[in-house]
Amino acid sequence: MAVAARIDPKAYFAPDEWAPLSRRSRWKGLALLAHAWSVVGLAMAMAVVWPLTIPLAIAIIGARQLGIAVLMHDAAHAALHPNLKVNDWVGNHLTTGGLLGYRTYHLAHHKYAQQTEDPDLVLSAPFPITRQSLWRKIARDLTGQTYYKLRWSGFVKRIAGRKPGEPLAPILGEAILARRRFLIGMAVTVAVTAPFGLWWVWPVLWLVPQATWLPMVTRLRNIAEHACVAKDEPDPLRHARTTMANWLERAFIAPYYVNYHCEHHMFMHVPCYNLPRAHRLLVRKRVMGEMLTSPGYVSMLRVATSKAA
Numbered sequence: 001m002a003v004a005a006r007i008d009p010k011a012y013f014a015p016d017e018w019a020p021l022s023r024r025s026r027w028k029g030l031a032l033l034a035h036a037w038s039v040v041g042l043a044m045a046m047a048v049v050w051p052l053t054i055p056l057a058i059a060i061i062g063a064r065q066l067g068i069a070v071l072m073h074d075a076a077h078a079a080l081h082p083n084l085k086v087n088d089w090v091g092n093h094l095t096t097g098g099l100l101g102y103r104t105y106h107l108a109h110h111k112y113a114q115q116t117e118d119p120d121l122v123l124s125a126p127f128p129i130t131r132q133s134l135w136r137k138i139a140r141d142l143t144g145q146t147y148y149k150l151r152w153s154g155f156v157k158r159i160a161g162r163k164p165g166e167p168l169a170p171i172l173g174e175a176i177l178a179r180r181r182f183l184i185g186m187a188v189t190v191a192v193t194a195p196f197g198l199w200w201v202w203p204v205l206w207l208v209p210q211a212t213w214l215p216m217v218t219r220l221r222n223i224a225e226h227a228c229v230a231k232d233e234p235d236p237l238r239h240a241r242t243t244m245a246n247w248l249e250r251a252f253i254a255p256y257y258v259n260y261h262c263e264h265h266m267f268m269h270v271p272c273y274n275l276p277r278a279h280r281l282l283v284r285k286r287v288m289g290e291m292l293t294s295p296g297y298v299s300m301l302r303v304a305t306s307k308a309a
Contacts, residue, residue, distance in 0.1 A: 062213025
C-alpha cells in the first residue's frame, strides 16, 4: 500500500521555532470549544429576541456546528489538550462525538493522503466538475436532502426492507442506540425551552442548521482542502490546500483555522490555534511557493467548477 510521503519538521523549523508550534495548551483548545458553544447560544438568543434574524442565526449556528466538528478533529489528533484522557473525554462528550471511530478513519486519511488507499479520495476524485453540478449539490445541501441521505436514509430503507414477520422493535432499538446523543440533546433542549413557549428553538435553531448550512459548508470545506489535487501526488507539500480566508469566510465557512489545511497535513499534530503561526513562519522562510494554496474560497470554487458544461 502506498503511504503518503511525510515531512520532518526539522527541515523547516529550528528547535526553538518548532517547540511552541507543537506545544498543546491546557486552555486554548478548551477555550475554542467554549467559544463555539457560546456563539451557538448567543445566536439562538438573538433569534428568540429578534425572530427576523433567524436566517442569519441558522448560518451562524451551522458554521459553529462545523467548528465543533473541527475541534473534535483536533481531539482525534490528540491536539485539543495535553492530557490524553482529558483530550479524549472532551473530544468524545463535548463535541460531535464518535471520536475513537473517527480517529481510526481520519488517521488513515493522513497516512495515505491522496493515494489510492486514502478513504477520503472519493470526495476529491470527481473534481473538477461543472458549475451547474456544484449548484445542484448546494441545492441538495440547503434543502436537507444531503442530511437525509447521510443520516436517515439507511434507517428508512432498513424499515422498508423488513422481511415478512421480522419484528420492528429491535430495529428501532438499534437506531435509538446509534442516535442516542441526538435524541438526548433534543429531549433535554425541548424540555428546558418548552415551558417558556420556546419549544421551536431545537428544531429551528439546531436541527435546521444541522440539516442545511452544515452540509453545505462541509462540502465547500472539503472542496477547498483536496479538490483538484492529483491522485498519487508524491509531494507532501501538495497533498492538501490552504485557502486564505477573510473574516466573513472564517465566520461562516472556515472556523477555527480549518483553512490552513496544507500546514495541517504537513504537521498534523500541531494544534489548530498554532497553524496561523506555522503559516507565517513558512511565508517568512519562502516555502509558500512550493505549497498548494488558494487566495480565497471563491477563487478555489472557480477552479473546482472549471469543467465545461
